Amino acid sequence: MLSLSMPLLAHGDLSMRIAEKTIAISEDPDNSELYYERGLLYQQHMEYDNALEDYLKSQSMGNSNKALYYQIAEVHFLTKAYQEALQSINSYLELDSMDLSAKKLQAQIHFNLKSYKKSLEGYRTVILNMKDIRPEDVLEYCNIILAENNKNYKAALKAIEYGLDQLGPHTISLQLKKLDYLKDAGLTEKALEQYNYFILEYSRNEFWYFKKAKYLVEIHKPHEAFISLKMATVAVEQLDTKFKNMGPVIELKEQIKSLESSLNNQKS
Amino acid sequence: MIKKSTFLLVALSSVFSFSQTSHVDLPNVSDVAVTMPVSHPQHSTSVTVVRGPYLQSGTPTSVVVKWRTDIATESVVHYGKSLKSLSKKASSNNVTTEHEVALSGLSPNTKYYFNIGNKAGVLSESVSGEMYIITAPKAGTKQFVRAWILGDAGTANNNQRNVRDAYYDYVDAAPKNSGKTDMMLFLGDNAYGSGTDEQYQNALFDIYDDMLKKSVAWSCLGNHDGKSADSATQSGPYYDIFTFPTAAQAGGIASGTEAYYSFDYANIHFIILDSHHTSREVGGAMYNWTKADIQNTKQDWIVTLFHHPVYTKGSHDSDTEDRLIEMRQNFMPMMEANGVDLILNGHSHSYERSYFLNGHYGFANTFNPDDISKGGHTVGSNGYGDGKVDSNGAYQKANTAAEGAVYITTGSAGKISGGDLNHQAMSVSLNQLGSCVMEVEDDGRGGQNLTVKFIRDNDGIDDYFTINKSAWVLNTDRNASGQKSAGLLYDADKDLVRLDVDKNDKLKKVKFYNNIGKLVKKSRRKTINVGKLPKGLYVIEVITNQKAYTESITIE
Numbered sequence: 001m002l003s004l005s006m007p008l009l010a011h012g013d014l015s016m017r018i019a020e021k022t023i024a025i026s027e028d029p030d031n032s033e034l035y036y037e038r039g040l041l042y043q044q045h046m047e048y049d050n051a052l053e054d055y056l057k058s059q060s061m062g063n064s065n066k067a068l069y070y071q072i073a074e075v076h077f078l079t080k081a082y083q084e085a086l087q088s089i090n091s092y093l094e095l096d097s098m099d100l101s102a103k104k105l106q107a108q109i110h111f112n113l114k115s116y117k118k119s120l121e122g123y124r125t126v127i128l129n130m131k132d133i134r135p136e137d138v139l140e141y142c143n144i145i146l147a148e149n150n151k152n153y154k155a156a157l158k159a160i161e162y163g164l165d166q167l168g169p170h171t172i173s174l175q176l177k178k179l180d181y182l183k184d185a186g187l188t189e190k191a192l193e194q195y196n197y198f199i200l201e202y203s204r205n206e207f208w209y210f211k212k213a214k215y216l217v218e219i220h221k222p223h224e225a226f227i228s229l230k231m232a233t234v235a236v237e238q239l240d241t242k243f244k245n246m247g248p249v250i251e252l253k254e255q256i257k258s259l260e261s262s263l264n265n266q267k268s
Numbered sequence: 269m270i271k272k273s274t275f276l277l278v279a280l281s282s283v284f285s286f287s288q289t290s291h292v293d294l295p296n297v298s299d300v301a302v303t304m305p306v307s308h309p310q311h312s313t314s315v316t317v318v319r320g321p322y323l324q325s326g327t328p329t330s331v332v333v334k335w336r337t338d339i340a341t342e343s344v345v346h347y348g349k350s351l352k353s354l355s356k357k358a359s360s361n362n363v364t365t366e367h368e369v370a371l372s373g374l375s376p377n378t379k380y381y382f383n384i385g386n387k388a389g390v391l392s393e394s395v396s397g398e399m400y401i402i403t404a405p406k407a408g409t410k411q412f413v414r415a416w417i418l419g420d421a422g423t424a425n426n427n428q429r430n431v432r433d434a435y436y437d438y439v440d441a442a443p444k445n446s447g448k449t450d451m452m453l454f455l456g457d458n459a460y461g462s463g464t465d466e467q468y469q470n471a472l473f474d475i476y477d478d479m480l481k482k483s484v485a486w487s488c489l490g491n492h493d494g495k496s497a498d499s500a501t502q503s504g505p506y507y508d509i510f511t512f513p514t515a516a517q518a519g520g521i522a523s524g525t526e527a528y529y530s531f532d533y534a535n536i537h538f539i540i541l542d543s544h545h546t547s548r549e550v551g552g553a554m555y556n557w558t559k560a561d562i563q564n565t566k567q568d569w570i571v572t573l574f575h576h577p578v579y580t581k582g583s584h585d586s587d588t589e590d591r592l593i594e595m596r597q598n599f600m601p602m603m604e605a606n607g608v609d610l611i612l613n614g615h616s617h618s619y620e621r622s623y624f625l626n627g628h629y630g631f632a633n634t635f636n637p638d639d640i641s642k643g644g645h646t647v648g649s650n651g652y653g654d655g656k657v658d659s660n661g662a663y664q665k666a667n668t669a670a671e672g673a674v675y676i677t678t679g680s681a682g683k684i685s686g687g688d689l690n691h692q693a694m695s696v697s698l699n700q701l702g703s704c705v706m707e708v709e710d711d712g713r714g715g716q717n718l719t720v721k722f723i724r725d726n727d728g729i730d731d732y733f734t735i736n737k738s739a740w741v742l743n744t745d746r747n748a749s750g751q752k753s754a755g756l757l758y759d760a761d762k763d764l765v766r767l768d769v770d771k772n773d774k775l776k777k778v779k780f781y782n783n784i785g786k787l788v789k790k791s792r793r794k795t796i797n798v799g800k801l802p803k804g805l806y807v808i809e810v811i812t813n814q815k816a817y818t819e820s821i822t823i824e
Contacts, residue, residue, distance in 0.1 A: 171514075245669060
């Protein structure tokens with residue numbers, strides 16, 4: 001007899017629902033839908049082997065629902081069986097070529113198979129057609145762009161701008177990535193402008209002055225770095241006491257001191 | 269009493285213009301709010317409000333009013349400071365069943381009564397004034413704030429109703445600010461089992477209808493909401509029902525997504541995270557946003573909410589489940605270091621409330637009740653106490669130390685599911701139905717108390733605690749240390765900076781750098797006119813024949 005008691009505390013409701021579904025299967029063993037439904041529960045419970053077993057069982061019993069192909073592809077993807085994942089998502093897309101979630105999964109599978117051109121092409125379709133993209137989508141797209149050509153910062157920055165246009169000009173994760181790309185591409189003036197953007201945009205800017213100073217040191221502008229460090233010091237001084245006593249600010253003060261001392265040593 | 273009137277809307281086939289929401293001032297319109305003449309019934313269709321109205325994304329100057337009608341029609345909101353004179357109007361000519369009207373240009377901390385309707389008339393109103401918006405105070409305002417916290421409420425059964433009614437009883441009988449609920453904070457799993465639109469109707473709108481008409485609702489995504497909602501495409505009932513700020517409209521930093529966002533209310537900064545669908549990795553988009561957001565706030569209190577609990581031994585286990593462990597290990601070190609005060613979670617259907625903690629990121633059995641100064645995980649002499657003013661005393665958060673936060677897993681607003689309920693970091697663990705209320709108020713000593721109470725379904729208050737910040741100088745403006753330093757005097761009235769150069773030194777050069785480090789002014793004089801310099805922070809580099817040094821000044 002199936003015991004309901006043991007796994008309950010692991011994932012609460014989910015474990016209970018798996019157990020209930022198992023009982024339902026035992027009462028109606030020829031119902032392919034029940035295996036599919038239990039597979040979904042197993043997948044949520046991160047029991048991927050069990051999920052896949054149920055999906056395949058459901059398929060072997062005649063379930064040809066396109067959603068099943070998607071789930072099989074997703075479980076293969078999660079378990080890094082990318083070839084199998086690709087096969088299944090392709091079957092799904094044969095039934096529904098316009099589904100953007102499936103296109104996205106296909107692009108992610110291609111990426112992991114290092115088929116970067118195909119991945120890029122697919123993800124571009126997703127980015128341009130998805131109604132509500134997220135910052136994460138734009139960042140993933142940029143990642144694929146640079147995997148396909150690790151010098152193509154121009155395209156990556158263009159994708160960031162597209163994201164900012166879609167999601168709002170101050171979307172922080174995109175602005176942060178823009179800074180990374182400008183620095184990596186050696187576009188120093190634009191990178192400095194980007195640091196200034198953060199300094200001007202945010203109400204607390206002590207961290208940004210310091211980060212800018214560090215970058216100025218990296219690009220051999222010690223005097224500008226020195227001025228930025230002074231700005232950082234003043235910004236810290238102007239904070240309320242409660243913020244001055246927070247760990248990250250205490251650490252920042254030490255970092256400012258250290259960089260200042262290193263700059264002074266360079267001078268002398 | 270709130271009245272949902274069904275009116276006859278004639279000629280739906282009329283040509284409507286699809287303009288954007290518009291705002292106009294009207295003469296008193298409340299008199300036309302009750303009835304509409306019935307003409308040509310054979311061509312008429314009745315329009316009924318079947319959901320709402322409910323309030324979203326409240327800021328000091330704006331709010332979004334949403335509702336649903338059974339038949340597509342235009343959207344009209346009449347509003348005003350007097351119930352008898354709803355003289356302002358915001359409307360949209362778009363014909364829809366899903367109505368969303370933004371009211372803007374409002375005054376902070378101000379009560380506005382409103383009704384909703386279409387071009388033909390009012391569809392829902394409260395003649396007794398129970399439909400209103402109280403706009404948020406300006407960020408930084410120190411005042412009484414009450415938030416109703418509901419975790420895993422969405423059962424749509426009598427358990428949920430009893431928990432609701434117990435809160436209504438509490439707030440109606442509250443000795444201070446009776447009847448006032450500034451916001452509702454939903455901790456996810458707002459509608460079982462899959463967060464479908466129908467389930468939301470049953471478990472959210474039908475249950476909290478009265479409160480949703482006068483209190484802005486905020487939420488994080490729960491795993492059950494996530495079954496029908498897709499954060500990857502920000503679609504599905506959860507994302508359709510709620511409207512959250514993505515571009516920092518309510519304060520904080522723009523996240524670009526409704527999955528995670530922040531807002532300010534009075535002197536409290538709220539950070540809402542998605543612990544279900546979104547990556548919880550350090551360095552991921554949500555982590556980077558959270559870090560930037562928390563390091564940018566100047567608010568006195570920081571409260572965060574997300575569904576999966578940092579600590580629980582209820583119907584879930586924070587020692588074994590990945591989302592719970594990741595939130596604890598990835599997010600909490602950064603959030604604690606930056607001063608978070610209160611962490612609100614659901615998921616386990618019980619009430620578990622921690623001691624005053626810092627730095628406990630391991631399993632339950634690694635919890636050390638000693639003070640952090642002795643290598644433990646509690647803060648202050650009474651951090652391992654119950655936090656009750658009338659018992660071990662309120663937890664103290666001093667100006668000289670940023671550590672100390674209380675973690676609450678409160679997921680029993682709709683059902684209880686038991687569990688071992690023995691997490692060592694928890695001061696209280698109860699397998700009881702209930703919801704929480706958070707109240708922030710003056711402590712009478714220049715500081716504030718943040719008190720949370722667990723209100724049982726039977727009206728009992730089975731737990732409470734207080735965090736006190738009386739030692740803090742709350743909400744002071746930035747000090748003026750930049751205006752004057754030892755080596756200079758700034759005379760703001762005359763726009764003059766006078767440098768005090770060592771008498772043995774000969775001044776050679778003075779350079780002014782603006783707030784982005786750009787050289788904006790040079791001089792060789794000791795007294796310099798800065799009248800033409802824009803307001804802001806400047807670093808002044810002073811070079812003499814003996815040395816070079818810097819001063820700073822804030823021109824205001």
